[in-house]
Amino acid sequence: MKRVTIIILASLLTTMAAMAQKGLNINRLFDGRYKKAVGATEIIVTGSQASEIGLTVYHSVSVTDKAQAEIIEHLVVKDGSQAIDKEVEYRNGQLYYGFYTMQTRKHNNRYIFFLNQNLARKSPKNVVTLIYMEGEASAEKIKKLIRK
């Protein structure tokens, strides 16, 4: 029973989060494909936990698979071209990080963050992370939140 409840809740959260990203190319990445993928981590947060930091949706995917990383980067860059504001850094011809502010949706700010830690200089890690965030939080607040 507990397992069924968890599956239903996870499906609902995925649906809600997927709806939030509607109209974005990265939307296709949040179809649940990473839930059971080896070396991938997917975190979906909505509700009170998210609202504590001024968000209605927080959806992140981290992958270690190179092919998946390339797909993510491609879609992020595609969405990034529609951004109303962006902060990007390329290293070795590859997107190292990108922070994109997208058009608001229902008065909510929308942000896409991408980081390829393979390209870090100090201690590279085989992880590529994509985070989609939506809410009233400002870009500055979001940056503070996701940067150590």
Add this chain to the structure above:
Amino acid sequence: MKKSTLIVAAMLTALAMSAQSPDTVTVIDAPNQVIITETTTGTSVKVLGQKNDNSYSYSYSVQHSSNDTVHTTSDWELNYPFKKKVKRNAPHFSIETKGIYIGGGLGTSYDLVNNSFNWGILHIMGVNYHTSHGQVFSLGVGFDQKRFSLKRPNCFVMDEATNIVGISTYPDEVRDRSSVLTVDALQFPLLFQQSLGGDFHIVLGGSMNWNVSAKCNTHYKINKTTYDVSYRGIKQHKITFDVMGALSFDGLAIYCRFSPSNMFKQGFGPEIKNTWTLGGAVAL
């Protein structure tokens, strides 16, 4: 950025200077978007839209030469706001007080026992050993009291010369009668606790009881006279053993305890053993 009324491309100048090429000054009035991209091979600036001309586009790029000194940005140390911290359940010891319980008897081997009652505390002080897989082994010292009352019209009596406890009956026409055997013990429980997921735990274990005192108390009234007779010096078994099991949820538990040992030494009282107790516990 969009509200800027004028952008003087000083940066472009600097970029151009760094590339040892002629100065480039471009004035863009109220740009809609400015994109600066730095790579290890060069830097580019792209400006999209300007005042009264959304289709305006300007781009400029400079490639680094081999003599250039490139100042690069630091790495982005990512903080995952909702990523669960990995709990490292390293094996460790802890000391705690736990297991206050109270229960009623389900039955004993002795037919004349009407009911029994049991309360105590498992660990007044105990040492726990937590494994890395959610199990807890604990050993401690606690207190336990067992009480056995007899069915009417039977009552405990003791021959004070031999300290042998026997069963008699109350005198005729008594009221408010009760006859209870009470055994107090220091107990030394050894317990094993296993997590069942969430806040559920199962606790299994055994206890060695050092029965430090025992007494029989027979109480009754005849007319207006109250009789309260206590017998001490009872020959109880000094050491007995119990086994118990409990199902706990967030510290609240139901427990079952079995006491196979006879309360009295052989020949010094009725054989009261195989006592089952069911009850509730807190902090377990």
